[in-house]
Amino acid sequence: AQSVTQPDIHITVSEGASLELRCNYSYGATPYLFWYVQSPGQGLQLLLKYFSGDTLVQGIKGFEAEFKRSQSSFNLRKPSVHWSDAAEYFCAVGNRDSSYKLIFGSGTRLLVRP
């Protein structure tokens, strides 16, 4: 069965420090992979996506993620965190059938210290 694991429930970083959020997935084939961000009380905004090709993908707000097939991982990174990055981050794997369903991880809440 498909699944997504985000092992870190909370992460706290200082403003200006680098960030890495972990995501591991279980999927029978090459998946579609996504990172979404959610501010409190809001919907989800797509940060970046991977479908095929270059395994390092760039997204909005200075985020990037790297697909590593051998590790079944799709970790999200940012070289320098801003206070406005404080939010909840969700990794998701997408079906490659007609449903295009997404399976989400449980999320990682990012706190930014001034």
Add this chain to the structure above:
Amino acid sequence: SQTIHQWPATLVQPVGSPLSLECTVEGTSNPNLYWYRQAAGRGLQLLFYSVGIGQISSEVPQNLSASRPQDRQFILSSKKLLLSDSGFYLCAWRTGAYNEQFFGPGTRLTVL
């Protein structure tokens, strides 16, 4: 450009009362539509999805139902709400041009 609307934004309902949440998409046609629920401090759980008018797939057995009376309208309903139905309900869409889903602003439902 495409936009997605959900209403109401917030709702407080007593246990046993009915529910109707509405989602509409503008600027696209024949989208896939999705309903998710997010319980407090939890991830997103897919409840229903639809690939066309009148076509509903249920992911989780429960006292909720969904309908798609028009191409760009998706409705989540219940005849009798339970306390456990409280949560943040999100609607999303995608079309053939994209593989990602785009989310609406959500409805906060509190069942008392």
